[in-house]
Amino acid sequence: MIRLNPSYAGWVSGRKLLRLPFILRSLPGHHRRLFSGQKEAPKTTGDVDAGVSPPVDLDVVKALLHRTIGGLAYRKTSTGPDAGWLDFTGRIPKQDLEDLVQACDPATFGRGNKDVLDPSYRRAWKLDTSRFASQFDVVKSGLLEVIHDELLRYGDSSLKIDAQLYKLNVYGPGSHFKSHLDTPRSDIMFGSLVVVLPTTHVGGDLVLRYKENTAWTFESSKLVGEAEGTQGTPRLAWAAFFSDIEHEVSVVESGYRVSLTYNLNYTDNSSAPSLPASQPTAEEANLKKALRDLLASPDVLLDGGALGFGLTYKYPIPLTTEDIDFVPLARRLKGTDAVLKRICSDFNLECQVMGLYDYQDEECDVDPGAPYRVYLTPKALPIGAWDDEDIGSLLETLNDPKNFRVLDATRPLQPQIDVKSADYIEADPTTAIALLWATPSNDLVSVPTPIMAYGNQTEVDWRYANLVLVAIVPPYKDRLGHIAGNS
Ligand SMILES: O=C(O)CCC(=O)C(=O)O
Numbered sequence: 001m002i003r004l005n006p007s008y009a010g011w012v013s014g015r016k017l018l019r020l021p022f023i024l025r026s027l028p029g030h031h032r033r034l035f036s037g038q039k040e041a042p043k044t045t046g047d048v049d050a051g052v053s054p055p056v057d058l059d060v061v062k063a064l065l066h067r068t069i070g071g072l073a074y075r076k077t078s079t080g081p082d083a084g085w086l087d088f089t090g091r092i093p094k095q096d097l098e099d100l101v102q103a104c105d106p107a108t109f110g111r112g113n114k115d116v117l118d119p120s121y122r123r124a125w126k127l128d129t130s131r132f133a134s135q136f137d138v139v140k141s142g143l144l145e146v147i148h149d150e151l152l153r154y155g156d157s158s159l160k161i162d163a164q165l166y167k168l169n170v171y172g173p174g175s176h177f178k179s180h181l182d183t184p185r186s187d188i189m190f191g192s193l194v195v196v197l198p199t200t201h202v203g204g205d206l207v208l209r210y211k212e213n214t215a216w217t218f219e220s221s222k223l224v225g226e227a228e229g230t231q232g233t234p235r236l237a238w239a240a241f242f243s244d245i246e247h248e249v250s251v252v253e254s255g256y257r258v259s260l261t262y263n264l265n266y267t268d269n270s271s272a273p274s275l276p277a278s279q280p281t282a283e284e285a286n287l288k289k290a291l292r293d294l295l296a297s298p299d300v301l302l303d304g305g306a307l308g309f310g311l312t313y314k315y316p317i318p319l320t321t322e323d324i325d326f327v328p329l330a331r332r333l334k335g336t337d338a339v340l341k342r343i344c345s346d347f348n349l350e351c352q353v354m355g356l357y358d359y360q361d362e363e364c365d366v367d368p369g370a371p372y373r374v375y376l377t378p379k380a381l382p383i384g385a386w387d388d389e390d391i392g393s394l395l396e397t398l399n400d401p402k403n404f405r406v407l408d409a410t411r412p413l414q415p416q417i418d419v420k421s422a423d424y425i426e427a428d429p430t431t432a433i434a435l436l437w438a439t440p441s442n443d444l445v446s447v448p449t450p451i452m453a454y455g456n457q458t459e460v461d462w463r464y465a466n467l468v469l470v471a472i473v474p475p476y477k478d479r480l481g482h483i484a485g486n487s
Pocket residue numbers: 169177182194206247248249259261456
């Protein structure tokens with residue numbers, strides 16, 4: 001297997017010039033925007049997410065949400081004509097929920113490349129979309145506008161989104177779903193939406209984990225139904241998040257929790273409005289200043305080179321080995337990753353999403369004796385077990401002028417390095433580039449990542465990749481103009 005040299009993180013974070021921890025810590029406000037939930041009763045004012053003032057009228061959204069709860073019809077068996085009905089505008093009798101459970105199938109999930117039924121990991125019931133119809137209308141509810149503003153505020157403002165109904169899930173006493181990512185099902189899928197319908201229950205919180213030690217708990221049971229403070233008015237609760245964020249549903253202690261899950265996709269033909277360009281936040285301004293200081297220093301890449309940013313989020317790529325192009329992903333960067341690109345563009349730095357490959361492993365020594373065997377590539381390269389034939393074809397693929405051979409990836413940067421002095425590089429058609437990691441790539445795995453350990457279904461065509469954003473930095477004297485004119 002190809003692996004990254006673990007020393008990347010060490011030397012990057014050791015560079016005081018880079019103010020690395022500052023860059024990473026400077027976006028805490030953004031974390032709150034990873035997910036949102038309806039926290040206020042309908043018709044009361046209040047932000048869905050403190051610190052954000054989206055242009056949509058949240059009161060209207062909440063009122064619409066309330067009005068569009070409606071009911072749920074389902075087929076009792078997969079083939080028969082019998083149907084059941086739940087009316088969410090009033091209190092639902094327990095028997096009706098037990099009847100719904102009777103109609104459901106046990107919920108499976110993806111482990112490795114198999115769909116498995118394992119109640120110790122996921123204990124829940126589900127109905128496929130062919131078996132139910134909900135009156136709740138996600139488009140009319142206004143939720144998509146809020147999600148668009150919250151999750152994609154830093155991204156390409158022309159992207160529109162759509163929610164594709166995926167499953168109905170029921171969690172009864174003892175039900176839960178342990179930690180997993182939502183399996184990528186296409187390159188247009190970026191997020192997941194969970195709508196919890198108003199039924200009385202205790203437990204069943206949705207817990208989202210962004211990084212170790214950073215968790216948010218979405219206590220949907222306290223937001224729906226007859227929970228304290230809701231005056232008994234049935235309400236929906238919802239959470240939207242990037243699908244590659246680890247999440248789990250905690251154990252339901254009593255009652256039944258019924259949720260609709262949606263895949264959030266980019267779309268070309270949605271009626272969703274385009275996102276207005278968002279105002280830079282304080283965190284973004286700080287990050288921009290850090291980057292400007294970096295570029296304004298002659299000690300940094302004096303003769304030009306590149307800055308590397310390990311991307312925070314994972315992105316779906318096809319599982320085929322042929323011709324996987326990372327470049328289009330630049331348009332679909334999420335959250336913090338999109339901010340980085342936006343700031344680099346402000347300084348006129350050309351950015352590319354690339355895969356990072358380290359061929360310094362003994363099992364795959366593509367170029368014995370060469371000191372630099374780390375590559376950044378705009379297209380996926382083969383990985384796996386190596387025999388002579390593989391290495392031959394790998395070398396052919398590597399020798400593409402669009403690929404970067406990364407210089408000094410394992411040592412502190414020596415900006416004065418004379419690229420041409422290394423004999424073997426002259427014969428190498430790839431572009432040698434001095435690269436400085438601005439955010440660590442220590443968590444990056446070469447692309448594609450190993451098959452996802454736990455997903456909400458098995459997926460044979462797509463997987464998540466850990467990628468890098470590379471910003472080409474002109475020589476010091478050429479970049480000064482852009483830095484000075486941009487604050
Ligand atoms: O019902 C929920 O809150 C989410 C369930 C979930 O994570 C999934 O179905 O993938």
